[in-house]
Amino acid sequence: MAEFPHLGRHCGVQSCNQLDFLPILCNACRHSFCNQHFTYEAHSCEEGLVKDARVPECPLCAKPVPTPKGQLPDIAMNEHISNNCEVSKKKRIFKNQCSVQGCKKKELVPVTCPSCRFNYCLRHRHEQDHDCENKGGKVMSNAAIAAIARSKQACSQEAMKAQMAADERLARQLASEGGESLSPEELDRRLAQQLQLEENRGRRGQTTGGSSSNNCSIS
Structure with a gap:
């Protein structure tokens, strides 16, 4: 050390005064320190402690955003803008x-x-x-659309019941006309023919604009 007194700098802490060949310059008080005393707290830097205690302001609402010790200011600022900034909330509600x-x-x-x-x-x-x-x-409300759907469902159920009743009447009529001489297979065949005829008549009536009493219409 004594051979090179012009190299390096002595630590600014009086109790240390170590000659360091790679001194660290404090950006607040502008004094040089060794690697053990370069922090603000280590050499009790008044300028550095005041500078480190400054609170950044939000660029949107201009309110100070305190930063917990040991946390980067950017993290606290992002959290403030995302959750607590009133100006940011006003911008988000217009969506x-x-x-x-x-x-x-x-x-x-x-x-x-x-x-x-x-x-x-x-x-x-x-x-x-x-x-x-x-x-x-034609403009319809949601309630009107739902009512029409329920009406159509009820109408289809009523039409199905009416068709089943008509089929039963037709089967009894064929059985009474044929008597006991007709076999079950013959009754089924005649019933199918009669149903086919009625279905064809119904289709012809729909094409000509006719309507039956069992049809349900929604306007």
């Missing part, structure tokens, strides 16, 4: 984007067209403003 191509407007509440059921901004909420595909069509 009902207009369905018109090229329009990037977002609304706080959904504005749904009653005809095509798409969401639009206040500027394009009318049918003529967004060239509604269902313009002039």
